[in-house]
Amino acid sequence: xxxxxxxxxxxxxxxxxxxxxxxxxxxxxxxxxxxxxxxxxxxxxxxxxxxxxxxxxxxxxxxxxxxxxxxxxxxxxxxxxxxxxxxxxxxxxxxxxxxxxxxxxxxxxxxxxxxxxxxxxxxxxxxxx
Amino acid sequence: xxxxxxxxxxxxxxxxxxxxxxxxxxxxxxxxxxxxxxxxxxxxxxxxxxxxxxxxxxxxxxxxxxxxxxxxxxxxxxxxxxxxxxxxxxxxxxxxxxxxxxxxxxxxxxxxxxxxxxxxxxxxxxxxx
Amino acid sequence: xxxxxxxxxxxxxxxxxxxxxxxxxxxxxxxxxxxxxxxxxxxxxxxxxxxxxxxxxxxxxxxxxxxxxxxxxxxxxxxxxxxxxxxxxxxxxxxxxxxxxxxxxxxxxxxxxxxxxxxxxxxxxxxxx
Amino acid sequence: xxxxxxxxxxxxxxxxxxxxxxxxxxxxxxxxxxxxxxxxxxxxxxxxxxxxxxxxxxxxxxxxxxxxxxxxxxxxxxxxxxxxxxxxxxxxxxxxxxxxxxxxxxxxxxxxxxxxxxxxxxxxxxxxx
Amino acid sequence: xxxxxxxxxxxxxxxxxxxxxxxxxxxxxxxxxxxxxxxxxxxxxxxxxxxxxxxxxxxxxxxxxxxxxxxxxxxxxxxxxxxxxxxxxxxxxxxxxxxxxxxxxxxxxxxxxxxxxxxxxxxxxxxxx
Amino acid sequence: xxxxxxxxxxxxxxxxxxxxxxxxxxxxxxxxxxxxxxxxxxxxxxxxxxxxxxxxxxxxxxxxxxxxxxxxxxxxxxxxxxxxxxxxxxxxxxxxxxxxxxxxxxxxxxxxxxxxxxxxxxxxxxxxx
Numbered sequence: 001x002x003x004x005x006x007x008x009x010x011x012x013x014x015x016x017x018x019x020x021x022x023x024x025x026x027x028x029x030x031x032x033x034x035x036x037x038x039x040x041x042x043x044x045x046x047x048x049x050x051x052x053x054x055x056x057x058x059x060x061x062x063x064x065x066x067x068x069x070x071x072x073x074x075x076x077x078x079x080x081x082x083x084x085x086x087x088x089x090x091x092x093x094x095x096x097x098x099x100x101x102x103x104x105x106x107x108x109x110x111x112x113x114x115x116x117x118x119x120x121x122x123x124x125x126x127x128x129x
Numbered sequence: 130x131x132x133x134x135x136x137x138x139x140x141x142x143x144x145x146x147x148x149x150x151x152x153x154x155x156x157x158x159x160x161x162x163x164x165x166x167x168x169x170x171x172x173x174x175x176x177x178x179x180x181x182x183x184x185x186x187x188x189x190x191x192x193x194x195x196x197x198x199x200x201x202x203x204x205x206x207x208x209x210x211x212x213x214x215x216x217x218x219x220x221x222x223x224x225x226x227x228x229x230x231x232x233x234x235x236x237x238x239x240x241x242x243x244x245x246x247x248x249x250x251x252x253x254x255x256x257x258x
Numbered sequence: 259x260x261x262x263x264x265x266x267x268x269x270x271x272x273x274x275x276x277x278x279x280x281x282x283x284x285x286x287x288x289x290x291x292x293x294x295x296x297x298x299x300x301x302x303x304x305x306x307x308x309x310x311x312x313x314x315x316x317x318x319x320x321x322x323x324x325x326x327x328x329x330x331x332x333x334x335x336x337x338x339x340x341x342x343x344x345x346x347x348x349x350x351x352x353x354x355x356x357x358x359x360x361x362x363x364x365x366x367x368x369x370x371x372x373x374x375x376x377x378x379x380x381x382x383x384x385x386x387x
Numbered sequence: 388x389x390x391x392x393x394x395x396x397x398x399x400x401x402x403x404x405x406x407x408x409x410x411x412x413x414x415x416x417x418x419x420x421x422x423x424x425x426x427x428x429x430x431x432x433x434x435x436x437x438x439x440x441x442x443x444x445x446x447x448x449x450x451x452x453x454x455x456x457x458x459x460x461x462x463x464x465x466x467x468x469x470x471x472x473x474x475x476x477x478x479x480x481x482x483x484x485x486x487x488x489x490x491x492x493x494x495x496x497x498x499x500x501x502x503x504x505x506x507x508x509x510x511x512x513x514x515x516x
Numbered sequence: 517x518x519x520x521x522x523x524x525x526x527x528x529x530x531x532x533x534x535x536x537x538x539x540x541x542x543x544x545x546x547x548x549x550x551x552x553x554x555x556x557x558x559x560x561x562x563x564x565x566x567x568x569x570x571x572x573x574x575x576x577x578x579x580x581x582x583x584x585x586x587x588x589x590x591x592x593x594x595x596x597x598x599x600x601x602x603x604x605x606x607x608x609x610x611x612x613x614x615x616x617x618x619x620x621x622x623x624x625x626x627x628x629x630x631x632x633x634x635x636x637x638x639x640x641x642x643x644x645x
Numbered sequence: 646x647x648x649x650x651x652x653x654x655x656x657x658x659x660x661x662x663x664x665x666x667x668x669x670x671x672x673x674x675x676x677x678x679x680x681x682x683x684x685x686x687x688x689x690x691x692x693x694x695x696x697x698x699x700x701x702x703x704x705x706x707x708x709x710x711x712x713x714x715x716x717x718x719x720x721x722x723x724x725x726x727x728x729x730x731x732x733x734x735x736x737x738x739x740x741x742x743x744x745x746x747x748x749x750x751x752x753x754x755x756x757x758x759x760x761x762x763x764x765x766x767x768x769x770x771x772x773x774x
Contacts, residue, residue, distance in 0.1 A: 028630065035637050038699075039618050039629070046691045047235040047626060054683075057228035061193050065229045068194035069201035069236045072496075074333035075590035076627035079236075099186035100194045102297050106176040107198045107208075107496045109459075110305060111334035113297070114286065121293050157501065164508050167312075168489050168500070175304045176497060183296075201625075203720035204461035205498035231684050236625045238588075239692060240721035242684070243673065250680050305493040315486035322448050323455035323487045327494045330456035330754075332591035337494075357444035358452045360555050364434040365456045365466075367717075367752045368563060369592035371555070372544065379551050415759065422766050425570075426747050426758070433562045434755060441554075462719035463756035563751040573744035580706050581713035581745045585752045588714035595752075615702035616710045622692040623714045623724075 010041060013049030020052060020059060022089055024082035063087040067100050071116035072108035080116065084123040094124055139170060142178030149181060149188060151218055153211035192216040196229050200245035201237035209245065213252040223253055268299060271307030278310060278317060280347055282340040321345040325358050329374035330366035338374065342381040352382055397428060400436030407439060407446060409476055411469040450474040454487050458503035459495035467503065471510040481511055526557060529565030536568060536575060538605055540598035579603040583616050587632035588624035596632065600639040610640055655686060658694030665697060665704060667734055669727040708732040712745050716761035717753035725761065729768045739769055 007015075017025040032040035052062060063086050070080040087097050097120055105113035136144075146154040161169035181191060192215055199209040216226050226249055234242035265273075275283040290298035310320055321344050328338040345355050355378055363371035394402075404412040419427035439449060450473050457467040474484050484507055492500035523531075533541040548556035568578060579602050586596040603613050613636055621629035652660075662670040677685035697707060708731050715725040732742050742765055750758035 032630075032633065036614050036618060036633055039614075039621075039633065042618070042621070042691070042695060043626060043630075046687070046695075050687060050691075051232050051235055054228060054231075056224050057232075061190070061225070061229075062232060064190050064193045065197035065232055066236060068197045069233060070627065072198035073201055073237065073590075073627075074331075076236075076625075076631065079627040079630065095185050096190070098294050098297075099183060100190075102183075102294060102300070103180050103186075103191060103194055104198060105297075105300070105496075106180055107195060107205075107498060108202065109334075109492075109494045109496045109499075110301060111328065111331075111337040111494060112496075114290075114301075114337065115334065117290065117294055117297065161501075161504065165485050165489060165504055168485075168492075168504065171304070171308060171489070171492070172497060172501075175300070175308075179300060179304075199498065202461075202498075203718075205496075205502065208498040208501065227681050227684075231681060231687070234625075234684075234687070236627060238621075238623045238625045238628075238721075239688060240623060240715065240718075240724040241625075243677075243688075243724065244721065246677065246681055246684065309490050309493055312486060312489075314482050315490075319448070319451050319483070319487075320490060322451045323490055324494060326452035326456045327459035327491060330460055331495065332589075334494075353443050354448070356552050356555075357441060358448075360441075360552060360558070361438050361444075361449060361452055362456060363555075363558070363754075364438055365453060365463075365754045365756060366460065367592075367750075367754045367757075368559060369586065369589075369595040369752060370754075372548075372559075372595065373592065375548065375552055375555065419759075419762065423743050423747060423762055426743075426750075426762065429562070429566060429747070429750070430755060430759075433558070433566075437558060437562075457756065460719075460756075463754075463760065466756040466759065567748050567751055570744060570747075572740050573748075577706070577709050577741070577745075578748060580709045581748055582752060584710035584713045585717035585749060588718055589753065592752075611701050612706070615699060616706075618699075619696050619702075619707060619710055620714060622696055623711060623721075624718065 009045045009049035011049075012053050013044030013047075016048040016052045017044055020048070020063070020090060021082050021086045024085050028082065059090040060087075060092060063090050063092060064096075064100055067092075067097060067116075068104060071101050071104045071112055071119075074108060074112045074115060077115070077119055080119050081123050084120050085127065088123075088127060094120075138174045138178035140178075141182050142173030142176075145177040145181045146173055149177070149192070149219060150211050150215045153214050157211065188219040189216075189221060192219050192221060193225075193229055196221075196226060196245075197233060200230050200233045200248075201241055203237065203241045203244060206244070206248055209248050210252050213249050214256065217252075217256060223249075267303045267307035269307075270311050271302030271305075274306040274310045275302055278306070278321070278348060279340050279344045282343050286340065317348040318345075318350060321348050321350060322354075322358055325350075325355060325374075326362060329359055329362045329370055329377075332366060332370045332373060335373070335377055338377050339381050342378050343385065346381075346385060352378075396432045396436035398436075399440050400431030400434075403435040403439045404431055407435070407450070407477060408469050408473045411472050415469065446477040447474075447479060450477050450479060451483075451487055454479075454484060454503075455491060458488050458491045458506075459499055461495060461499045461502060464502070464506055467506050468510050471507050472514065475510075475514060481507075525561045525565035527565075528569050529560030529563075532564040532568045533560055536564070536579070536606060537598050537602045540601050544598065575606040576603075576608060579606050579608060580612075580616055583608075583613060583632075584620060587617050587620045587635075588628055590624060590628045590631060593631070593635055596635050597639050600636050601643065604639075604643060610636075654690045654694035656694075657698050658689030658692075661693040661697045662689055665693070665708070665735060666727050666731045669730050673727065704735040705732075705737060708735050708737060709741075709745055712742060712761075713749060716746055716749045716764075717757055719753060719757045719760060722760070722764055725764050726768050729765050730772065733768075733772060739765075 029040045066083045070076050101116035158169045195212045199205050230245040287298045324341045325345055328334050359374035416427045453470045457463050488503035545556045582599045586592050617632035674685045711728045715721050746761040
């Protein structure tokens with residue numbers, strides 16, 4: 001993976017966090033500032049600076065994977081909502097996000113799909129507002 | 130969703146199972162024949178005849194979602210392997226599948242990613258054989 | 259399984275959802291109406307029209323299985339509460355439901371059992387009201 | 388709960404383990420003898436001496452709950468198989484066990500149901516042998 | 517394990533619950549009083565009277581294990597908070613607890629670590645108050 | 646955190662992987678060499694170069710946390726075994742590891758504890774050999 005010569009992992013991570021998660025991601029980083037500032041850096045560096053920055057899979061596909069995983073696990077509603085918004089940011093339509101969540105009924109059960117759908121509904125409403 | 134006029138959910142499911150999961154899916158259906166034949170039908174009808182047949186999300190995207198979910202849950206290795214093969218069938222490259230699995234380290238931890246990667250390695254080898 | 263000749267899967271599902279989940283189930287279906295109306299149909303058709311409608315296991319036993327599974331998974335409190343109410347609807351006593359939830363301490367740990375018991379307490383109180 | 392006057396929790400647990408899990412349970416206890424003998428006692432005392440010994444829910448219902456929970460969690464195949472055999476021991480039919488496992492597709496996804504069904508098939512075959 | 521001659525499992529459990537979980541534990545036991553009083557006893561007897569009372573691992577180490585497990589499972593926030601407070605009670609520093617939770621990003625993913633950290637923040641604030 | 650001036654994250658990670666996981670960790674890194682070499686680097690850099698290298702929690706405590714988390718999650722047996730060996734490497738006794746695993750019965754259920762104990766037994770035997 002090639003970096004802009006002067007961009008550190010942290011800078012690249014911050015750039016990608018902004019591009020992908022937008023405000024929702026910024027809020028998480030800010031919330032960590034007093035509590036665990038090193039963890040805010042790790043969050044920027046590894047998931048965003050390392051993983052999302054990789055070529056080999058486009059951001060739209062990456063958000064499909066993240067939304068599916070978080071909905072299937074069913075125990076990370078705040079992060080699911082950040083990534084539903086991120087999905088919209090990188091070009092997924094509301095319909096596509098609903099399809100992903102419905103499909104999770106097959107692999108993680110109807111409750112996981114329902115809870116994912118209702119989480120998405122909140123995100124869609126606040127985006128429309 | 131529009132059906133071919135004479136295609137039942139079961140027929141549509143069987144067609145899609147063949148297209149997506151190929152041999153791996155057929156083996157699962159066959160294995161259920163004596164034990165729980167109605168469940169073989171449900172498997173064809175709901176996941177394949179209903180969900181994968183839906184417009185609104187292409188099969189490549191659907192397999193990204195399934196691979197991510199199964200790798201993140203980490204308790205369904207046989208199904209993960211069927212869907213890694215299915216991902217190859219519907220146009221994902223090995224590189225893209227590896228990217229999806231690596232990304233799961235962020236959401237479900239490094240063990241989930243590692244176990245997913247090693248499961249993929251087995252599938253890739255048997256496909257190459 | 260034999261259907262009444264004119265009853266579709268959807269109709270049978272709606273009938274069983276009413277019988278089992280009552281108001282709680284109706285609310286879920288209504289909440290999906292704008293967001294994902296096809297998913298409301300799938301929810302009626304597969305879980306209720308297909309699975310709960312099957313002979314071979316009585317509804318009381320089916321609700322024992324559902325309450326146990328949802329309490330053990332520990333990530334689907336709304337659905338657990340719908341099915342605790344459903345358990346009462348199909349003939350489980352409060353005592354029996356408490357026994358099921360206590361038993362989950364053995365298989366999913368004390369936190370899962372505790373969270374299940376407190377979820378049940380809310381349902382019992384609103385039923386008694 | 389009243390005990391036979393001279394029966395300790397450990398004795399009652401051993402009696403119930405024998406009655407419910409039979410040989411499969413005995414093997415687990417024996418396997419712990421050198422490694423963690425106190426844990427063998429806890430296993431007899433709390434799950435069997437305390438929980439399964441309670442009035443308020445019959446053993447058939449208790450095994451429905453356990454089979455459902457273990458199949459839904461999907462990460463405890465050896466224990467699921469011990470309790471599928473236990474279900475047969477306390478009066479569940481193979482058909483009823485298959486119904487419970489199929490139902491788990493609704494709450495924990497098709498992979499959990501499939502893996503539960505194939506685990507049951509092995510138990511049924513060795514019982515028939 | 518040697519008991520004070522006149523201390524029952526229940527008494528020992530109550531003593532250890534007080535020492536470890538303090539007020540948070542007492543509240544859970546009190547909340548069970550009407551709903552499932554036998555379960556309150558089991559909670560005192562098995563986790564506290566049996567497990568935490570064992571020699572062979574100090575309480576500080578035991579709380580590290582519990583905080584890590586509950587954060588990794590990610591579906592038991594009330595119990596995680598009780599045990600973060602318990603960790604402080606038995607001598608873990610806030611810094612050490614933050615380190616444990618950050619480390620969970622490796623094994624259970626960043627969402628589990630983040631949700632654990634935010635749960636800890638609430639506990640730290642109410643302790644400081 | 647201060648590094649030795651010439652030690653990169655990767656070098657520090659490799660050093661700590663060797664110190665903590667020993668041979669078991671090396672085998673994982675080697676197995677990734679052809680499949681996903683970047684992921685081998687991430688594994689060295691983030692968990693080992695970043696997290697385990699941090700001051701603020703000693704390695705013995707870190708391994709308690711990891712063993713507890715992996716046993717509780719119950720879906721990562723290979724990694725649990727690597728970290729049981731790692732626990733021995735950083736100074737945990739077999740008895741202490743057994744205590745951690747037994748304690749997981751309280752938080753993740755008896756099956757998780759049992760499967761953890763049997764996984765440990767295999768590691769202890771191969772260490773003794």
